[in-house]
Amino acid sequence: MTKINELKMILDSRSVNECFSRVAVASFSSQLDMTVEELGDIKTVVSEAVTNCIVHAYSNTIGKIYITCTVFEEGVIRVSIRDKGCGIPDVEKAREPLYTSVGGERSGLGFSVMESFSDKLRVRSRVGVGTTVTFEKIIKGKAR
Amino acid sequence: MPVALKLKNNTLTVCLKGEIDHHTAPAIRESIDDAIAINHNASLIILDFSGVTFMDSSGVGLVMGRYRLVAPMGKRLQVDNLSARDYQILRMSGIEKLAPLNQRYDEIKENRYD
Numbered sequence A: 001m002t003k004i005n006e007l008k009m010i011l012d013s014r015s016v017n018e019c020f021s022r023v024a025v026a027s028f029s030s031q032l033d034m035t036v037e038e039l040g041d042i043k044t045v046v047s048e049a050v051t052n053c054i055v056h057a058y059s060n061t062i063g064k065i066y067i068t069c070t071v072f073e074e075g076v077i078r079v080s081i082r083d084k085g086c087g088i089p090d091v092e093k094a095r096e097p098l099y100t101s102v103g104g105e106r107s108g109l110g111f112s113v114m115e116s117f118s119d120k121l122r123v124r125s126r127v128g129v130g131t132t133v134t135f136e137k138i139i140k141g142k143a144r
Numbered sequence B: 001m002p003v004a005l006k007l008k009n010n011t012l013t014v015c016l017k018g019e020i021d022h023h024t025a026p027a028i029r030e031s032i033d034d035a036i037a038i039n040h041n042a043s044l045i046i047l048d049f050s051g052v053t054f055m056d057s058s059g060v061g062l063v064m065g066r067y068r069l070v071a072p073m074g075k076r077l078q079v080d081n082l083s084a085r086d087y088q089i090l091r092m093s094g095i096e097k098l099a100p101l102n103q104r105y106d107e108i109k110e111n112r113y114d
């Protein structure tokens, strides 16, 4: 695929940045002509991944969240969201619907939602090193 | 989130507004729970999502948490006027077996998810 544009941002893992990060990525992505639904899909996936960095990766501290958004000529958006937090011991288990490692009002549906609203989702993690979630969205756009 | 309330024939409708995520959920939860506590005679609690412009899985936790709060009090919970996306997300949890989920009327026709 041919890259035509790229955004990189580094954010503090503060919950107030959840809204900013999803709006920023959606806004940058919208240079590809896309539907309101596609924009909403991107916002939802970013929101889930960024929230996980804040809630899980850096649960007792404030760390940095690294976001890259790449736009491809072929009409694809690739977003990667990386943290240098605690890491996930068992990624397969973490991706199971309704699995959550914390109590309270977490639903354990974050990864299921990310899968539903993206076309490809990759999770790489190492305990004590951090986690990278990368997703791709194929933009069909208003034309179709 | 300031919520608007309607009480009619033992039905308490709580109208939510704005975006529901992990950052905003605690304040929304508090407003809903206050409304339920104050209107303790209500036997049906309706969460009205007409004014909700964004929701991620934090909204699922919010709805499930409200169900766990009201069910032991013998009250029922219902969620109305969901966008197609929010409806799809909430359904992933299986909550519709415990609390009815209703979509926005104007979006049912053009629902791309079902």
Ligand SMILES: Nc1ncnc2c1ncn2[C@@H]1O[C@H](COP(=O)(O)OP(=O)(O)O)[C@@H](O)[C@H]1O
Pocket (backbone or CB within 6 Å): A048, A052, A053, A055, A056, A057, A058, A083, A085, A086, A087, A088, A094, A095, A099, A100, A101, A102, A106, A107, A108, A109, A110, A111, A112, A131, B057
């Ligand atoms: N960035 C991350 N760093 C560490 N752990 C994570 C991260 N993302 C997800 N997890 C783990 O995966 C589990 C499932 O995540 P998710 O599906 O989003 O559900 P929830 O956030 O509701 O717990 C989390 O409970 C957590 O244990």
Ligand SMILES: [Mg+2]
Pocket (backbone or CB within 6 Å): A048, A051, A052, A109, A110, A111, B057
């Ligand atoms: Mg999550």
